[in-house]
Amino acid sequence: MSLKYRILCIFALIAASIWALFPRTVIERVKRNGEFVYDTVRRVPLKRGLDLQGGMHLALEVDESKGPVPDKSKAIDNALKVVRNRIDEFGVSEPLVQKAGNDRIIVELPGIDDPRRAQDVVQKSAFLEFQITDKTQALDKSLPRLDALLRDKKLVVAAATPGAKKDTTSSAGLQSLFTADTSKKADTAKTDSAAAVGTVGGPGAFSKLLTQGNMPGEYYVAQPDVGTVTQYLTLPEVTAALPPGKVLRWSSDTTSLSGRTYRALYVLDAKPIITGEFLTNAKPNTSPTEGNLVEFTMNNEGARRFRMETGRHIKDFMAIVLDQKVMGQPPVIQSAIGARGQITMGGKDLQAAQDLALVLRAGSLPVPLKVVEVRQIGASLGQDSIHKGITAGIIAVALVVVIMLGYYRFSGALAVAALVLYILYTLAALAGFQAVLTLPGLAGFVLSIGIAVDANVLIFERIREELAHGKTVRTAIDEGFRHAMSAIVDSNVSTALTAAVLYQYGTGPVRGFAVTLLAGIAASMITSIFVVRTFYMLWLNRSREAQQSLSI
Amino acid sequence: MLRILHDTNYDFIRWWKVMAAITIAFILLGLGSLAIKPPNYSIEFTGGTLMQLEFTQPPDVGVIRQTLDDAGIHGAEIQQFGTNREFTVRAQDPSAVSAQSKGAESIAVTIEKVLKTKFGESNLKVVRTEAVGPRVGQELRRGAIVAILLSFLITLVYLSIRFEWRFATAAVIATSHDVFTTIAFLKLMHLEISLTVVAGLLTVLGYSLNDTIIIFDRVRENLRKGRKETLYETLNRSINETLPRSVLTHATVLAATLSLLFFAGEVIRPFAWVMAFGIITGTFSSIYVAAPVLLWIERKWPRKTGARQASSTATPTSRTRPSPATATR
Numbered sequence: 001m002s003l004k005y006r007i008l009c010i011f012a013l014i015a016a017s018i019w020a021l022f023p024r025t026v027i028e029r030v031k032r033n034g035e036f037v038y039d040t041v042r043r044v045p046l047k048r049g050l051d052l053q054g055g056m057h058l059a060l061e062v063d064e065s066k067g068p069v070p071d072k073s074k075a076i077d078n079a080l081k082v083v084r085n086r087i088d089e090f091g092v093s094e095p096l097v098q099k100a101g102n103d104r105i106i107v108e109l110p111g112i113d114d115p116r117r118a119q120d121v122v123q124k125s126a127f128l129e130f131q132i133t134d135k136t137q138a139l140d141k142s143l144p145r146l147d148a149l150l151r152d153k154k155l156v157v158a159a160a161t162p163g164a165k166k167d168t169t170s171s172a173g174l175q176s177l178f179t180a181d182t183s184k185k186a187d188t189a190k191t192d193s194a195a196a197v198g199t200v201g202g203p204g205a206f207s208k209l210l211t212q213g214n215m216p217g218e219y220y221v222a223q224p225d226v227g228t229v230t231q232y233l234t235l236p237e238v239t240a241a242l243p244p245g246k247v248l249r250w251s252s253d254t255t256s257l258s259g260r261t262y263r264a265l266y267v268l269d270a271k272p273i274i275t276g277e278f279l280t281n282a283k284p285n286t287s288p289t290e291g292n293l294v295e296f297t298m299n300n301e302g303a304r305r306f307r308m309e310t311g312r313h314i315k316d317f318m319a320i321v322l323d324q325k326v327m328g329q330p331p332v333i334q335s336a337i338g339a340r341g342q343i344t345m346g347g348k349d350l351q352a353a354q355d356l357a358l359v360l361r362a363g364s365l366p367v368p369l370k371v372v373e374v375r376q377i378g379a380s381l382g383q384d385s386i387h388k389g390i391t392a393g394i395i396a397v398a399l400v401v402v403i404m405l406g407y408y409r410f411s412g413a414l415a416v417a418a419l420v421l422y423i424l425y426t427l428a429a430l431a432g433f434q435a436v437l438t439l440p441g442l443a444g445f446v447l448s449i450g451i452a453v454d455a456n457v458l459i460f461e462r463i464r465e466e467l468a469h470g471k472t473v474r475t476a477i478d479e480g481f482r483h484a485m486s487a488i489v490d491s492n493v494s495t496a497l498t499a500a501v502l503y504q505y506g507t508g509p510v511r512g513f514a515v516t517l518l519a520g521i522a523a524s525m526i527t528s529i530f531v532v533r534t535f536y537m538l539w540l541n542r543s544r545e546a547q548q549s550l551s552i
Numbered sequence: 553m554l555r556i557l558h559d560t561n562y563d564f565i566r567w568w569k570v571m572a573a574i575t576i577a578f579i580l581l582g583l584g585s586l587a588i589k590p591p592n593y594s595i596e597f598t599g600g601t602l603m604q605l606e607f608t609q610p611p612d613v614g615v616i617r618q619t620l621d622d623a624g625i626h627g628a629e630i631q632q633f634g635t636n637r638e639f640t641v642r643a644q645d646p647s648a649v650s651a652q653s654k655g656a657e658s659i660a661v662t663i664e665k666v667l668k669t670k671f672g673e674s675n676l677k678v679v680r681t682e683a684v685g686p687r688v689g690q691e692l693r694r695g696a697i698v699a700i701l702l703s704f705l706i707t708l709v710y711l712s713i714r715f716e717w718r719f720a721t722a723a724v725i726a727t728s729h730d731v732f733t734t735i736a737f738l739k740l741m742h743l744e745i746s747l748t749v750v751a752g753l754l755t756v757l758g759y760s761l762n763d764t765i766i767i768f769d770r771v772r773e774n775l776r777k778g779r780k781e782t783l784y785e786t787l788n789r790s791i792n793e794t795l796p797r798s799v800l801t802h803a804t805v806l807a808a809t810l811s812l813l814f815f816a817g818e819v820i821r822p823f824a825w826v827m828a829f830g831i832i833t834g835t836f837s838s839i840y841v842a843a844p845v846l847l848w849i850e851r852k853w854p855r856k857t858g859a860r861q862a863s864s865t866a867t868p869t870s871r872t873r874p875s876p877a878t879a880t881r
Contacts, residue, residue: 051819059688115681116661372685374660381604381679385817392816399807407554407800440748443812443820447755447827450808454801458766461797464553487769490714491762497710498703498758502751505699510751517755552553 003541006534013526014421017428021045045431049438049512052386054379055092055110056118061103063370072103075367080105083122083369085362090121105369115376117355123369125323126359128276130306131247131268133217133317133330138243139267145241147204150232206232213264215317215330220262223254229265245270252325253346266326268319273309278302282360284353285342292345292353296360303339311336322356389442396446397423404453408460410551414535415456418527422452425523430516438512448520455492455528458484460552473550477536481529488529496521557795564791564839565784565847571840575733582736591739594746597693599686600644601659605667607676610636616667623666625659634818638679659683696750700731703754707761715768718849723764726842730760733833734826743822752823756830759805763798763838770794771846783850787843802831 025040050057060083062069062076069075076099083105084097096108112118209229211220221229232238233248242248251264282296298306310318310333319330320343328344345353400419404412426445430437437445463480471479496518503514595602613630616639620628627645632638643659660683667676704724711720734753738745770790779786809831813824 371683373688374681374683376678376681378677378679385819388815388817389820392811392814392820395811395815396808399811400804403800403803403807407556409554439819440751440823443748443816443823444751444755446812446816447805447808450805451759451801453804454762454797457797457800457804461794461800464555464796465793483773486773487766490711490769491765494707494710494761494765495758497706498754498761501699501703501706502754505695505702506747506751510747513748513751517758 003534003537006530006537010421010531010534013425016432017424020428020432021424046427047431047434047436048382048386049436049441050108050110050375050382051377051439052382052437052442053110054112054377054382055108056112056115056377057373057375058107058109058119058122058371059100059373060105060107060122060369061372063368065370066368069367076103076105078366079369082363082365083107086121086359089358089362090118092118104372111379112376113379115374117351119371119374121355121359123365123371124355124359125365125368126276126356126362127323127364128279128360129272129321130274130309131249131270131272131319131321132313133215133319134243134246134267134269135216135316137216138246139217139219139248142241142243143204143207143210146206146232146238149237149241150205206238210265211262215332217267217317218330219265219267220255220257221265223261223263226250226263243267249319249321249324249326251329252322252327253348264326264329266319266330268321268326272321273313273318274298274302274306276360276364278305279360282357284350284357286350286353290344291347292350294343294345294353294357294360296341296343296357298339298341300339306341307336307338385439386442389439389446393442393446393449396449400449400453404456408552411460411463414532414539415453415460415528417535418456418531419449419452421531422520422523422527423449425526426516426519429519429523433515433519435515435519436512437516440510441512441516444513444516445520448517448524452520452524452528455484455488455524456532458487459528459532463550463552467550467552473548474540476550477540481533485529488525492521492525555796556799560792560795561788562792563788565788565843568840568844571836572844575729575836575840579729579732579736582732582739585739586735591735592742592744593693594744594749595642595644595682595684595689596747597689597696597745598644599684599689600642601663601684602643602680602682603641603660603663603678604633604680605639605641605676606679607637607639607671609675611639611671611676613639615670616641619666619670620663623662625663628663692747696747699750700754700757703757704728711765715772718846718853718855719768719772722842722846722849723761723768725845726764726837727757727761729837729841730756730830730833733837734829737829737833738826741825743825746822748820748823749826752826752830756826756834759827759830760834760837763834764842766797767791767794767838767842768846783847787847791839791843798835802835806831 021044023042023044025042026045060079062072062079080097080099087095087097087107087109090109092109092112094110096106098106100106107122109118206229209221209225211222212218213220230250233242246267247270249266249268251266254261254263256262278298278301280297280299280302282294284292285295286292313333314335315332317330317332319326320328320341322343328346343356345356397419401416404415404419406412408415426448429435435441459480462484463476466476466479466483467473499514499517499521503511503518506514613632616630617628620626620630620641620643625643627643629640629642629644631640631642633640641663643663660681664678704727707727708720708724711723731753734756737743738749743749767787767790770793771786774786774790774793775783781789806828809824809827812820813828816824
């Protein structure tokens with residue numbers, strides 16, 4: 001290749017690099033006054049990893065703790081769509097939602113400032129059901145059986161309140177001596193509340209924990225006993241003895257009655273009159289009487305069914321069940337309800353209403369998901385890492401420049417000029433391939449500055465040897481490059497192969513490291529061989545006397 | 553012209569027995585220490601929770617520990633991280649890990665809650681959280697081992713093509729030596745084995761391999777020249793001839809490594825340590841492992857010494873198969 005083309009090549013690469021790195025306008029979704037708007041920002045198009053810009057990384061898997069899921073891969077595919085919809089609505093710039101392996105979803109949310117909320121949005125099942133509360137007193141009828149069952153089978157579990165324990169376990173007498181103080185308190189509180197709302201439960205282990213509520217199918221359980229009741233309800237014997245065709249659901253929030261906190265337990269018809277699948281829209285709102293709420297709209301099919309079903313159940317109470325929790329107090333159905341409805345948030349803030357509306361719009365998750373990995377990095381820490389990385393990089397460059405100039409003088413200066421191009425090309429390659437720059441990647445880049453001059457060192461040492469053999473400057477340079485080539489190629493190719501393996505088997509930050517390494521190897525081959533060679537050619541062409549001696 | 557170690561003629565390989573004894577002692581020390589106490593794996597590999605906290609006032613570590621203990625998080629490791637207002641909390645023991653089967657984040661939520669209750673909502677900030685479930689950790693560990701073995705295999709194949717199997721085997725053995733010394737180093741320095749450190753280890757392997765290849769490239773060339781000398785002498789000559797290059801390159805890489813070590817921050821420091829040690833072990837193994845192993849392989853499986861003698865000059869085929877004449881000493 002003639003000198004002219006070589007120079008042209010180098011300048012073309014410089015131009016391409018500058019173009020690749022030139023700050024450009026990108027359209028970003030940003031949150032402004034609670035609304036998501038598209039905004040334009042100008043910045044260098046170098047993608048920073050989560051560890052550098054701050055943000056959140058989540059890995060999710062199918063949660064099988066509540067029963068096995070037959071086709072996990074398919075379930076994950078469906079869940080992926082829902083999660084992606086939700087994240088799109090959540091409004092972070094450049095989110096990543098992808099399937100990893102067969103049964104895992106990776107979610108990356110750059111610049112998230114409230115990780116807990118983001119996680120809730122991703123993880124919420126958002127399965128909406130409308131169920132009619134039981135009006136046949138099915139549970140009341142089952143209570144004697146349940147009590148007998150618990151007594152006979154000695155299935156009574158350690159109650160949360162000592163008061164419950166006193167009546168049911170044989171050693172209760174002894175235990176109550178030690179815990180007499182608290183148990184008395186609980187007991188008196190119980191009688192108070194019993195007087196207030198009227199006890200349904202007799203002395204049985206199960207029934208004594210229940211207090212009749214205000215509507216058919218509603219029972220109150222004192223907050224400390226909620227755990228005990230939940231435990232009873234998971235026992236297989238108990239589940240078998242529960243009224244058939246009914247389900248028991250807890251309320252999502254607590255109620256206060258005569259100074260005691262209760263959680264409502266509802267007995268509902270197992271078959272929902274309708275589910276959230278017909279939902280077309282949901283939006284948050286605030287009502288002066290009911291506080292924050294979510295209004296939803298159904299499609300025609302849903303509206304038709306809803307009208308029909310509610311028409312059949314006038315004067316009944318309808319529980320709005322989200323993820324198996326009853327939202328608010330079930331309202332009484334006054335007349336047939338059509339396409340519109342609302343879910344009250346029961347004292348939760350407007351953001352909760354917004355998030356619920358969001359997940360309802362995006363659809364429900366077909367399977368429950370559990371988080372198997374979280375990484376969350378604050379934006380300031382990422383910024384700090386960038387600053388430190390850049391400082392280390394500048395110092396590394398300075399030291400390398402001093403070593404090269406000190407040892408190789410003029411030729412060292414050529415290598416340093418090539419090093420500047422190396423940095424430019426590497427960064428441009430990272431930007432061009434949209435590689436993600438991570439903290440280990442940044443470290444790898446700084447390290448590569450030290451390694452990049454190796455090829456030049458090899459070449460220069462060769463040239464020195466050739467000069468020592470009495471060759472002319474021009475031949476020495478030619479021979480030096482030629483002889484150093486095999487070592488440079490072999491060592492770089494083997495490093496590149498290692499980097500490729502690292503890329504294949506690494507995750508997240510380590511992958512970023514491998515990419516940086518690969519880009520660095522490619523750039524260093526170009527600069528230390530091609531660019532430095534061209535510099536020498538230019539220099540040899542320029543001056544006659546240059547051919548007599550070489551500063552190396 | 554400034555020259556360092558130019559035209560030297562040291563008999564490097566003569567000391568290989570001493571060097572072998574030193575490196576074996578070092579590796580045994582490391583492995584022995586591993587046998588006594590397992591290595592310090594990061595939560596990425598074991599599963600667990602790591603939180604980096606920034607306090608507004610330097611807190612009392614004892615209070616942090618007590619608060620966590622009261623909350624049922626036992627055996628959490630609390631370490632200063634950078635300034636005296638920054639700490640990492642690491643809940644890594646089996647009970648903490650198994651508690652995560654419900655969801656990896658549960659421990660992190662608890663830690664944040666109890667510490668914020670104790671120290672006040674505005675007095676500390678969680679700047680980093682990492683929580684990994686046990687299964688993910690297992691997969692990562694397997695991935696890291698596969699990555700190292702696969703890179704060995706690929707190197708072996710590549711060098712067998714470019715040089716020949718004796719060189720390739722010697723180079724891979726030298727590189728495996730670096731894996732062991734680096735693991736011993738990690739253990740003796742009490743460095744935590746994280747994904748970044750594994751990346752560092754692989755960089756060290758690449759770097760060490762580079763160094764070996766540079767020397768072997770010179771050996772290949774010197775063999776082709778067909779001097780009347782034994783492989784022992786050729787190896788020594790090649791090491792001496794590449795000495796200035798080695799010094800220069802190690803100097804620039806060390807410069808980059810030291811600036812990472814001192815200026816790039818706490819997170820990168822273990823990586824920089826590994827790299828700093830890697831420069832030493834990589835250089836050492838290129839001379840004192842790769843060369844003696846190559847000599848040993850040559851004695852065991854000598855090249856078929858055909859009609860061609862030392863006087864023959866390089867032929868096109870000798871590019872991949874160095875002249876056989878100088879095989880034995």
